[in-house]
């Protein structure tokens with residue numbers, strides 16, 4: 376498989392979103408000459424977006440346990456809409472042999488590898504899905520210990536997909552305490568728990584990313600499932616979007632309503648009909664830039680990069696501006712483009728923006744351009760088009 380397509384977004388590096396300019400506040404005065412330009416501080420010249428492409432808030436979809444219904448029902452809905460989700464797999468319960476029946480409701484490795492190749496994320500949900508707070512410390516290769524449950528999934532994934540790495544974890548049964556969180560932090564960059572569902576611009580605790588989901592009682596109807604989704608959408612509008620934060624949705628099985636409403640051995644199954652409506656709503660919010668729908672891993676990457684990135688101006692002539700963009704994070708894991716709004720001197724109507732091999736012609740709007748650039752992947756070169 377192609378490493379980049381799976382690990383991160385890959386090739387889309389530079390883009391212009393002119394509509395955002397019109398909405399964003401005017402930045403100081405107009406730059407009138409190169410000399411004036413050089414007087415400005417870097418923070419006056421470059422604004423880093425809180426969320427990718429200046430969307431208002433972030434939302435991630437996550438599905439636990441590696442269930443066959445996620446391959447059958449969730450992935451087709453999301454693929455049709457072009458949305459990406461995180462699938463937290465239990466590495467020792469996924470079936471490796473495509474010719475053998477999978478156990479219980481679990482899926483096959485090949486299904487989740489295929490989903491990952493399409494741009495969905497695989498996260499770790501432990502090796503065997505125990506209650507981690509009941510496990511004792513022990514060797515990483517000793518089954519039945521906390522360290523084994525955190526380490527073994529990484530080893531298994533290494534065998535199945537040598538070019539792919541987990542960046543994020545989800546606690547089985549959302550059962551965790553301080554010690555579990557500390558041990559998880561040694562191997563993963565972020566971990567999802569359960570709570571009020573709201574994370575601020577930078578999460579308070581990376582090992583306790585707040586997730587939320589829906590509970591279904593008896594007497595379900597298609598209408599009651601749909602109204603639960605509508606209530607969830609309202610919650611997202613009034614919390615995630617209004618407070619410009621990040622929320623992670625959490626679900627398990629997603630099944631056609633006739634199965635979801637009658638299944639007795641499935642945890643809070645969501646009906647695929649109501650989920651499809653919810654996914655369409657998310658897609659509309661993504662398109663209107665109120666929400667940024669991205670995997671847990673890529674939102675993690677974005678926040679980590681955005682919070683430490685260093686941008687410096689290296690050159691400012693009458694026809695060219697050059698900026699460096701660097702961070703101190705490992706480049707093989709932190710390779711997501713971050714969005715910048717860059718002030719452009721007056722009279723520059725069009726520019727060519729280059730970072731390494733990526734080159735884009737952009738129109739300048741209100742003396743600004745919006746650029747997506749990856750830290751540590753070369754300087755950003757902006758040339759005036761005469």
Ligand SMILES: [Zn+2]
Pocket residue numbers: 439440500504546547548
């Ligand atoms: Zn689980």
